[in-house]
Amino acid sequence: MFNASPDVRIQLARAAPLHPRGLRDVPLSSVVLTNGDIDHVAGLLTLREQQHFDLFATQGIHDVLNQNPIFDALKPDIVPRRPIALGEPFEPSKGLTAELFAVPGKVPLYLEGDTVETELVGEQTVGVALSAQGKSAYYIPGCAKLTDDLRARLDGADMVFFDGTLWSDDEMQKEGVGHKTGKRMGHMSMSGSDGSIAAFDGLDIGQKIFVHMNNTNPVFRPDAPERAIAEAAGWVIAEDGMEVRP
Amino acid sequence: MFNASPDVRIQLARAAPLHPRGLRDVPLSSVVLTNGDIDHVAGLLTLREQQHFDLFATQGIHDVLNQNPIFDALKPDIVPRRPIALGEPFEPSKGLTAELFAVPGKVPLYLEGDTVETELVGEQTVGVALSAQGKSAYYIPGCAKLTDDLRARLDGADMVFFDGTLWSDDEMQKEGVGHKTGKRMGHMSMSGSDGSIAAFDGLDIGQKIFVHMNNTNPVFRPDAPERAIAEAAGWVIAEDGMEVRP
Numbered sequence: 001m002f003n004a005s006p007d008v009r010i011q012l013a014r015a016a017p018l019h020p021r022g023l024r025d026v027p028l029s030s031v032v033l034t035n036g037d038i039d040h041v042a043g044l045l046t047l048r049e050q051q052h053f054d055l056f057a058t059q060g061i062h063d064v065l066n067q068n069p070i071f072d073a074l075k076p077d078i079v080p081r082r083p084i085a086l087g088e089p090f091e092p093s094k095g096l097t098a099e100l101f102a103v104p105g106k107v108p109l110y111l112e113g114d115t116v117e118t119e120l121v122g123e124q125t126v127g128v129a130l131s132a133q134g135k136s137a138y139y140i141p142g143c144a145k146l147t148d149d150l151r152a153r154l155d156g157a158d159m160v161f162f163d164g165t166l167w168s169d170d171e172m173q174k175e176g177v178g179h180k181t182g183k184r185m186g187h188m189s190m191s192g193s194d195g196s197i198a199a200f201d202g203l204d205i206g207q208k209i210f211v212h213m214n215n216t217n218p219v220f221r222p223d224a225p226e227r228a229i230a231e232a233a234g235w236v237i238a239e240d241g242m243e244v245r246p
Numbered sequence: 247m248f249n250a251s252p253d254v255r256i257q258l259a260r261a262a263p264l265h266p267r268g269l270r271d272v273p274l275s276s277v278v279l280t281n282g283d284i285d286h287v288a289g290l291l292t293l294r295e296q297q298h299f300d301l302f303a304t305q306g307i308h309d310v311l312n313q314n315p316i317f318d319a320l321k322p323d324i325v326p327r328r329p330i331a332l333g334e335p336f337e338p339s340k341g342l343t344a345e346l347f348a349v350p351g352k353v354p355l356y357l358e359g360d361t362v363e364t365e366l367v368g369e370q371t372v373g374v375a376l377s378a379q380g381k382s383a384y385y386i387p388g389c390a391k392l393t394d395d396l397r398a399r400l401d402g403a404d405m406v407f408f409d410g411t412l413w414s415d416d417e418m419q420k421e422g423v424g425h426k427t428g429k430r431m432g433h434m435s436m437s438g439s440d441g442s443i444a445a446f447d448g449l450d451i452g453q454k455i456f457v458h459m460n461n462t463n464p465v466f467r468p469d470a471p472e473r474a475i476a477e478a479a480g481w482v483i484a485e486d487g488m489e490v491r492p
Contacts, residue, residue: 023423038319042291045284048355050424068314073284073356109294110318177270178296 024049030092033057034100034126035142036064037108041071048073056092058100059083060123064108086123099129101153104144106186118186119144125186129153135246137161141212144186146199155203158246162200164210164237167191167217167226175216190219190230197233206246209236270295276338279303280346280372281388282310283354287317294319302338304346305329306369310354332369345375347399350390352432364432365390371432375399381492383407387458390432392445401449404492408446410456410483413437413463413472421462436465436476443479452492455482 030053033040041064047053055074057065062083065071084090089099105125106118127140127150137159143150154160165187172178182189189195190210200208210219210230218224219237227237276299279286287310293299301320303311308329311317330336335345351371352364373386373396383405389396400406411433418424428435435441436456446454456465456476464470465483473483 023421038291038294038316041316042288045288048284068316070284070287070314070316070354070356108316110316176268 022051025051026053028053030054030056032092032098032100032128033061034128034139035105035108036061036111036124038110040141041065044071044074047079050075050078052078054082054092055079056082056084056090056098058086058123058126061126064111064124086126096130096132098131100126101129103127103140103142103150104147104186105142106144116184118183120186135159137246139211142186143188143196144183145188146196151199151203154200154205156205158206159209159244160200160205160207161209161211161238162196163187164190164196164213164217164219166214167219171216172214177216190217190235191226197230197235201233207236207244208234209238209244211238213237268297271297272299274299276300276302278338278344278346278374279307280374280385281351281354282307282357282370284356286387287311290317290320293325296321296324298324300328300338301325302328302330302336302344304332304369304372307372310357310370332372342376342378344377346372347375349373349386349388349396350393350432351388352390362430364429366432381405383492385457388432389434389442390429391434392442397445397449400446400451402451404452405455405490406446406451406453407455407457407484408442409433410436410442410459410463410465412460413465417462418460423462436463436481437472443476443481447479453482453490454480455484455490457484459483 026047026049028047031044031047033056062081065081082090084100086100086102089097092098102121102123103125104119104121106112106116106120107124125142127138127143130137130139135158138154138157139161141161141163142165143163165185166172166182166189168191169182169189171182171189172180188199190197192198213220219227219230221227230237272293272295274293277290277293279302290301308327311327328336330346332346332348335343338344348367348369349371350365350367352358352362352366353370371388373384373389376383376385381404384400384403385407387407387409388411389409411431412418412428412435414437415428415435417428417435418426434445436443438444459466465473465476467473476483
């Protein structure tokens with residue numbers, strides 16, 4: 001599980017002890033991409049030290065990488081690209097089972113045309129279902145809408161990591177750092193009647209953790225009222241280097 | 247002038263006072279690429295906040311970017327791509343004149359074929375001649391060989407920033423972090439009879455500054471004998487955030 005965003009990185013699972021394989025080793029045996037946009041894939045360019053890992057993604061996301069020769073720095077014989085069909089279980093690490101499923105989202109910024117479908121359901125934006133030792137976790141760093149199907153899927157999970165990009169849809173405009181709304185970027189916001197906090201209400205989930213926060217999101221501030229609201233609704237705000245256990 | 251390498255960044259010249267243009271402003275009015283490899287171009291992906299700068303490079307380097315749609319995140323109407331012919335003066339910032347010239351090098355790692363020409367002279371690896379207020383500086387972060395032409399060009403300069411990747415050609419092998427020599431990567435090393443310290447001997451240059459050091463280069467250590475040798479030969483080892491004046 002991997003997100004190159006500067007915002008938050010979560011190490012979801014270590015299924016086996018990690019043994020360094022050299023001075024330049026990174027303790028990764030596999031990377032799962034949930035999106036082809038820059039904040040998800042640019043970090044691959046810092047992993048080009050000729051060390052093995054498996055790169056899992058839908059064929060749609062692999063196609064995006066394949067269109068960019070710069071990623072050939074990750075040589076296929078060292079970093080095999082493994083296409084995964086939606087709904088097909090795979091094993092990113094020994095003892096850890098994963099499955100990709102479509103969530104509403106959009107194509108990467110750099111592939112946007114004149115019109116952009118922001119609630120596209122397909123191979124471009126996916127969530128990951130993880131299970132190990134009888135526990136279940138879901139990793140969904142980008143999601144435009146919590147559909148009924150998605151709600152039903154998450155109900156009863158031990159852990160859910162969910163898109164926490166913005167607190168409110170017009171936050172970037174208000175802060176004067178951009179003209180786009182959250183919806184335009186393919187993200188549902190935390191607050192409001194159509195927000196994620198309301199949408200998760202009533203679901204039985206062991207731990208709910210917001211990830212992928214934008215730097216405008218007020219929940220980053222320890223004393224922000226917005227953070228208190230999220231926490232009162234049972235959410236944890238992820239932080240860099242965080243480790244979690246179900 | 248811009249180098250996305252984690253090793254060293256040098257801000258060569260501020261020709262005019264910089265006025266922030268917003269909360270997400272970066273104080274750059276232009277970027278000049280001297281190479282299309284990842285350590286030179288990946289940083290562009292962090293400059294995609296819809297703010298204007300001019301992107302100068304040879305057509306050969308622009309072609310490399312154009313082959314990778316991920317760089318379309320820098321929209322052409324906000325970040326115009328300006329092709330510069332070798333030997334053609336241009337003005338990356340008001341009052342600062344620049345000129346690109348070919349130096350021996352190679353194509354980017356991710357475009358390497360089965361055989362690699364490591365002393366290729368063309369548009370893929372260039373140096374930059376800078377002049378302002380009667381002073382001259384040269385920025386050459388990658389160079390496979392100091393040719394007689396290049397020596398003649400640099401003689402009499404006020405400042406030269408030069409390829410300091412490795413101390414010795416087999417340094418990465420010795421340190422156990424890679425199998426490539428410096429020559430294979432298109433870099434001449436600092437030491438040895440064919441190294442840069444020897445090659446610059448006898449040239450009249452105001453300040454000689456090594457940049458682009460690899461993290462295996464012993465000159466990084468303040469007490470390293472190699473650093474003392476470089477300094478005794480009149481070289482300065484650049485460091486992050488360094489500012490220099492001719």
